[in-house]
Amino acid sequence: MNTYSKLILFLVIVFVWGCSNLPLLEEAKTSYNDAIQDSLLVAKAPGAIEEAEKEFLKINNLKKNGASDDLIEHHAYIAGQKVAIAWATAELNAKRDEVEKAEAERQIVMKKYEEAEALAAERRAEEEKIKQEEAQREAALYAQRVSDLSAEKTDRGLVLTLKNVVFAAGKATLKLGSEQHLINLAEFLKEYPERNVLIEGYTDNTGSDKVNMELSKRRADAVKKALISKGIENSRIQTRGYGEQYAIADNSTPEGRQMNRRVEIVISDKRGTLTARHPTQ
Amino acid sequence: MKVLEIEMNATNSHLKRNFLLIFTTSAFFLASCGSSVPVMDKITETENIIGQIDQAGASQYASSEFSRAQSKLNEAKQLADAGKYDQALLKAKEAQVDAELAEVKTYSGKADEELSEIQASIQSLKDKIQELNLER
Numbered sequence: 001m002n003t004y005s006k007l008i009l010f011l012v013i014v015f016v017w018g019c020s021n022l023p024l025l026e027e028a029k030t031s032y033n034d035a036i037q038d039s040l041l042v043a044k045a046p047g048a049i050e051e052a053e054k055e056f057l058k059i060n061n062l063k064k065n066g067a068s069d070d071l072i073e074h075h076a077y078i079a080g081q082k083v084a085i086a087w088a089t090a091e092l093n094a095k096r097d098e099v100e101k102a103e104a105e106r107q108i109v110m111k112k113y114e115e116a117e118a119l120a121a122e123r124r125a126e127e128e129k130i131k132q133e134e135a136q137r138e139a140a141l142y143a144q145r146v147s148d149l150s151a152e153k154t155d156r157g158l159v160l161t162l163k164n165v166v167f168a169a170g171k172a173t174l175k176l177g178s179e180q181h182l183i184n185l186a187e188f189l190k191e192y193p194e195r196n197v198l199i200e201g202y203t204d205n206t207g208s209d210k211v212n213m214e215l216s217k218r219r220a221d222a223v224k225k226a227l228i229s230k231g232i233e234n235s236r237i238q239t240r241g242y243g244e245q246y247a248i249a250d251n252s253t254p255e256g257r258q259m260n261r262r263v264e265i266v267i268s269d270k271r272g273t274l275t276a277r278h279p280t281q
Numbered sequence: 282m283k284v285l286e287i288e289m290n291a292t293n294s295h296l297k298r299n300f301l302l303i304f305t306t307s308a309f310f311l312a313s314c315g316s317s318v319p320v321m322d323k324i325t326e327t328e329n330i331i332g333q334i335d336q337a338g339a340s341q342y343a344s345s346e347f348s349r350a351q352s353k354l355n356e357a358k359q360l361a362d363a364g365k366y367d368q369a370l371l372k373a374k375e376a377q378v379d380a381e382l383a384e385v386k387t388y389s390g391k392a393d394e395e396l397s398e399i400q401a402s403i404q405s406l407k408d409k410i411q412e413l414n415l416e417r
Contacts, residue, residue, distance in 0.1 A: 074371045081378040088385040095392035102399040106406070113406045116413040123416070 024073045028080035048086035055079035156275045158267040172218035186230035196236045198266040198274045204257035205244045217241025320366045323373040330380040342390030343383040350379035
């Protein structure tokens with residue numbers, strides 16, 4: 001075949017193709033031919049491909065019997081849509097496979113999450129237990145230290161009465177022998193730096209109220225000075241003088257008066273808050 | 282006897298005339314319009330499919346195929362109303378394959394969504410696992 005006749009043949013084909021008044025049929029044939037090239041597609045959507053084939057058989061019979069173009073195009077349309085359904089079905093099946101795989105992965109990850117959550121819960125419970133034990137130990141230690149100091153729980157809080165930090169009548173000088181008690185208190189305050197103290201001075205009923213008020217304040221200040229000298233910050237210590245008020249013993253006997261000449265130390269709560277006997281003085 | 286015969290003949294010819302009328306009417310009906318029964322069956326069938334895929338979200342996942350199926354079904358109904366049963370049947374069949382294609386694409390779209398939901402859930406679980414491990 002020479003070049004010239006090849007060209008003629010090509011033109012004839014183009015002409016026939018272009019003039020075909022069955023565009024849907026051409027389209028359906030093309031897509032069907034593409035579809036059956038894909039063995040995976042035929043395997044995944046055999047039903048739709050078979051239905052398309054049946055339509056093509058019908059078209060052949062209709063052509064033989066000289067059916068109208070419109071009827072042939074109708075069957076071609078159906079065939080083309082069946083091929084499209086085959087493609088879409090294959091795509092859907094592939095997606096469903098992916099969904100299934102993803103779901104299986106999700107189950108695995110879910111299990112891992114549940115395991116991690118269980119471990120974390122165990123860990124949190126363990127930490128909480130340790131924390132509680134520590135708090136209990138601290139509370140027990142504190143109780144021990146308080147009892148070492150011989151402090152008493154009152155409605156003002158912990159109150160330590162320094163019975164041996166006693167004063168000579170009319171004096172604000174600390175007697176010897178009170179040293180060890182103050183060392184213990186200073187150590188306690190160093191151990192619990194969040195706690196502050198209120199030092200309250202008291203007198204017996206000898207002398208005027210005014211003098212006793214001043215004297216009691218000086219007694220409290222003397223204790224404060226002693227604590228500062230043992231390393232406790234000034235800001236943690238408040239002082240008050242109550243004079244002869246709030247006697248704890250009978251002032252008519254020398255022993256009673258001796259007991260009333262005293263200093264009481266109120267220890268604050270954990271937040272450093274103190275409760276005084278009176279709003280202010 | 283003669284009288285009776287004549288009477289019988291008259292009755293026969295009357296019956297024959299009636300039969301002829303019924304036969305011609307039916308023949309005319311069948312020949313010109315085809316039967317309405319298969320068309321109406323096909324229309325109902327396609328309507329059911331369209332209703333089902335509409336509920337499955339076809340207008341969202343396969344909007345062009347879905348609206349094509351709907352408009353072809355409407356054309357089929359109009360043709361059937363006009364008595365053009367042959368053409369109506371063809372349109373109804375086309376509407377049905379369009380609806381079938383829309384159905385498959387709808388499920389495909391839903392599978393896409395399902396897949397991304399699962400993947401998001403996996404990612405969120407992995408993030409949570411990492412958070413739990415960082416707690417240590």
